Amino acid sequence: MVRRVVEACAQAFTQTLTLLALAALLLAVAAPTLLSAQGTGRVAGVVRGSESKVPLPGAQVTLVGSTLTVTTNNEGRFVLAPVVAGELRVRISYLGRTPRTITVSVTTGGTTTLTADLESVVLSAVTVRASGQAEALSRQQNAANIKNVVAADQMGRFPDASAPEAVQRLPGVALQRDQGEGRYVQLRGSSAATTQVTVNGEQIGSPEASSRQIALDAVPVGVLAAVEVSKAITPDMDADAVGGSVNLITKRPGIGRTVTAELSGGYAAIREQGSGLGAVTYGDRSADGRFGWLLSGSYGRRNFGSDGVEPDYDDDALNELEVRHYSLWRQRTGSTASLDFRPNARTTFYVNGLWSELQDQEQRRVQAHLIEDGELAYLHKNRLEKISTLNVLAGAEHQLPRGIQLDYRAGATRSQEDTPFDREFGFLQEDVAFSPSRADVNRPQPNPSAAALAGTYAFDEMEYGSSLTRNRDLVGAFNLSFPLRLGTSTTGRLRVGAKARDRHKDQVLDAFATELEDGDLVLGRDIGSRFDNAAFSAGRYAMPFRTSASDVSDFTTRFHSMLSSPEADLEAQSEAFDLRERVLAGYVSAELNLTPRLLFLPGVRVEQTQLESDGNVFDAEEETLSPMSAKNNYTNLFPMAHLRYRIADQTNVRAAYTQTIFRPNFFDLVPYRIVDGEDVETGNPQLKPMLARNYDLMIERYDQRVGVISAGVFFKQLTNPVFSQTLDNELGGETTTPVNAQDGEIRGVELAWQQRFTSLPGVLSGLGLYSNFTYTDSRATQPNGRVTRLAGQSSRAYNIAVSYEKYGFSGQVSLNHVGDFIDELGEEEGDDLFANSRSQLDLSMSYFFTSSTQVYAEAINLTNAPYRTFQGAPDRMRQREFYRPSLQLGLRFRP
Structure with missing residues (x-):
């Protein structure tokens, strides 16, 4: 009953806002959009902080006595145009600074320039x-x-x-x-x-x-x-x-020279390894202010790991348990470059670039208790993964006569996931007796027979391969904005624009396997050594042997004469694909200041999608791969409307209705088909995109001491969500394929409070609070008719951080909590895989021993919060993984 009422209200809200949006757009387009140049001029300028002369982006600039208002751009610049010639007053406001009203004189056809310096409400080093x-x-x-x-x-x-x-x-x-x-x-x-x-x-x-x-x-x-x-x-x-x-948003050039530097070192207790981080930023602007540039770079390497166990069950009986010991390093490298050129006050050209790379090398050692098969196995995986992105965006912004604004841009992104090697060998011991126990649901015990763990493990198989996934995006877009005046008081801007995006994505991979052909290889004798994991964080679990990274990487070379010829894994290679996706889009919208306090933004967007994909058909019986292709095209319309009403100078009430889209995941759209005996797995190039109708209502109150308190509700109606469906097939097995299911919905509440308590007396004035809370609920119907939560949806998430800043010291204790959520949906309720709620406590402290030099210390995951999953019920734990706390000490220089 409650759901039907909510849906009815949402539908009425949609219809009302849509009619308002269409009426406003028709009125805006039909009305004279260009104000006559006769008797009008422009006011242009820059807003800065009074103490530093640094530009203030995001400041509100309003023509007093009218509804004409703009916000300053990234350089703190603004243009009010067109305005009626004569003596005018301009009001400028910015959070944390005292508002100013400035009188200017505007001549017909002329541009009046001004520089507005705003004083801080509480001028201090902290501010x-x-x-x-x-x-x-x-x-x-x-x-x-x-x-x-x-x-x-x-x-x-x-x-x-x-x-x-x-x-x-x-x-x-x-x-x-x-x-x-x-x-x-x-x-x-x-x-x-x-x-x-x-x-x-x-x-x-x-x-x-x-x-x-x-x-x-x-x-x-x-x-x-x-x-x-x-x-x-x-x-x-x-x-x-x-x-x-x-x-x-990457770093941009300022009004003058910019120099920052950071250097730190860390320690991860779980593997007793060190880490380090360094970052530097340098930029400047020419003396005439026309040319600016900035470069920034960051490098960090973290050595750490995790300890975990992963059990599996047959009904309520433990039938498998893996003890997992990870050692890994992650190296993050990033850099940005930003250049801009302003030949005059009305034109800006820019180029921005971002490059980032994450290298992740993992050593995964597994002691597997295969209770159902009566076997013990030892496996070691050595894998290197590189994820990189290069993004370059170039464009220009022009202030044209009569208040018209034009901007255009072109960009290219190249991203890839490269796995140059992924190797794993396994050793096996058979005829092992187990006496499993689930007395402790967090630490189930397989209990193999005495001396079996340290017994003889014979080489079983080695799998190795590589993969490369590449993504290339090309984009071109323009926006054109016209000043509007409707009636005697409503001002605003009409915006139109178009965009073309071309995406090409492909994956190539190799996968091979080799077995022992001659002789025998025994773990601990021919390769590997004894291992004491007494400090294992997940509990009392033994892993008697240990191998090194070089043992895995050199294995096929070292024992080449004893191994069979590599055999290609065609089933794994069938995941290779080539996909091309083109999206053409256009929009029209109007930003209307109906009164000095009421903003209305109606608009509509249209997107056409063209899809082409190539995949493979794998037949396990014939051991063959065959190519397959598919196409799909569709067009969608997205009406939207936003309302913002200032009930007071620092208080907004907002409402919004938007429509959005989710195009299905890439591999779901590939026309692949894997036939393995009687079971079949396929892609579905004809999947429909998921559409969402989104409703938002929010109230927010800002504080001049750089704070905010807000509360909002949201509701999403989903059409055509994608689920995996498994059905019986004519071969006597099952066919699994992604399909569109029935509608779903998400609803929730957001609360936030960020505040500095500078009004408190004495030392208490340094206290601050940063907190927020989100509640969400979801419902969706799977293809088999089962109603369930959506995967990934957590009912509760919150942050609480208490800070103290005074006398150059800054300290903060922060708690981040995410509640239970479904990680993977199953066919039946008892098959759902849940991730347990997790709370992480962090600590950070710093001290400015000069006005520009800061030392800091950070401690992460102080309570050693584990990652835990369960299937169906909390007592059916499927994974429990520990990371232990890590520390970081560093130095920052920011003049």
Whole structure:
């Protein structure tokens, strides 16, 4: 009953906003959009901080007595045009600074320039150092759509090395982790694949083969100026953002010389290994201010690992258990380059580039208890993976006569996931007796017979191969903006634009296997050594033998004469594919200031998608691969509407209705077919995209001491979600394929409070709070009719950070919590794989011993929070993995 009422209200809300949006657009297009140049001029200028003369992006500039208002750009610049000639007053406001009203004189056809310096509300070293977060909250406050922004100085307060670790601190954000580190960003209960990721406003392609989700842990925070998370997109943004959009903003040239440096070292207790990080930024601007450039680079290497166990069950009986010991290093390298050229006050040319690479080398040692088969196995995997992205974006912005604005850009992104080697050998011991016990559900024991663990393990098989997935995106776009005046008071801008994006993605791979052909190889005698894992974090589990990375990499060379000729694994090679996706888009929208306090943004976007894909058909019986091709085309329309009403100078009420799309994951669209005996697995090139109708309502109150408190609700109606379906086939087995299912929905609540308590007396004035809470609920019907939560949706996520800043000292204790969520959906309820809730406690401290030099210390995962999964019920634990705390000490230089 409640769901039907919510859906009815949502439908009525949609119809009302859609009618308003269409009416406003028709009125805007039909009305004279260009104001006459006769009797009008322009006001142009720059807004700066009074103490530093640094530009203030995101400041609000309003023509007093009218609805005409703009916000300053990345250089703190603005243009009010056209304005009626005469003596006018301009009001400028910015969070954390005292507003100013300036009187200017405008002549017909002329441009009046001004420089506005705003004083800080509480002028102190802390306030000056927090200018980046003041800019972020000012952008958030004055944006037409619902978004959260976090700046570099706020990211620096937390011990976060990569972009997803920084984003997780925002409301509505949860992370999918790998080896304890954040990798994929999930927004508002949606899967990570539905999160749009952009760099400086343009999408970057996923380097992964199967999914559209993007591993952001390759991007170090040291190359970023800010991160924007848009919860409700606008018509000028790409529509594939069901969850939302994460925009990584790289560092840009300032008004003068920019120099920053950072150096640190760390220690991971779990493998007793050190790590290090270094970052530097240098930029400058020419004396005449026309040419600016900035370069930044970051390098970090972390040596760490994890200890874990992974049991499996047959009904309630333990039938398998793997003891896993990981040692790995991850190396992050990133750099940005930014150049701009302003030949005059009305024109800017720019080029921005970002390169990032994550190298991940993993040693995975496994002691497998194969209880059902009566066997013990030892396996060692040595794998190197490189994820890299190169993004270059060039464009220009022009201020044309009569207040017309034109911008255009072209960009290219090259991303790839390269696995140059992936090798794993296995040794086996047969006829082992077990007495399994599940008395402790967190530490089930296989209990092999006495002396079996350290017995004789004979070589079984070695598998090795390589893979390379490449993604190339080319994009071109333009936007044209016209000033509007409707009636006697409504002002605004009409925007039109178009974009073309061409994506080419392919995967090539090799996979081989070899077995013993002559003689025998025994673990601990011919290769490997005894191993004492008494400090194993996951509990009392033995792993009697240990092999090294070189044992795996040199194995085929060392024992070449004893091994059979390599045999190609055609089933693995059948995952090779080639895919081309082209999207043509256009939009029209109007940003209307209906009153000085009420903003209305209606618009519509259209996107046409063309898809071509090539895959393989594998027949296990015939041991053959055959090529297969497919095509698919579709067009979608996305109406949108945003309302922002300022009920007070620092208080906004927002409402939004948007429509978005999720194009199915890449490999699901490939026409592959794998026949293995009676079982078949296929792709589905004719999958429909998932569509979402999104509703948002929010109220936010900003504080001049750089704070905000907000509350919002959201609701998403999903059409054509994609699920994996398994059905009986005519061969007597089962066929598994991705299909579109029935509708689904996501709903939730977001709360946030960020505050500095500078009004408290004495030493207490240094206290601060950064907190947010998100509740989400979802429902979807699988193809078999079962109603379930969506995979990846956690009912509760929150951040609580208590900080103290005074006398040059800054300290913060932060807690990040993500509740239970379904990691993988099964056919039946008892088959769902859940990830347990997880809370991570971090500590960071720093001290400015000069105005520009800071020492800092960070401690991550202080409580050794494990990653734990279970299947169906909490007592059926499937994985439990520990990472132990890690430490970091460093030095920052920021004059």
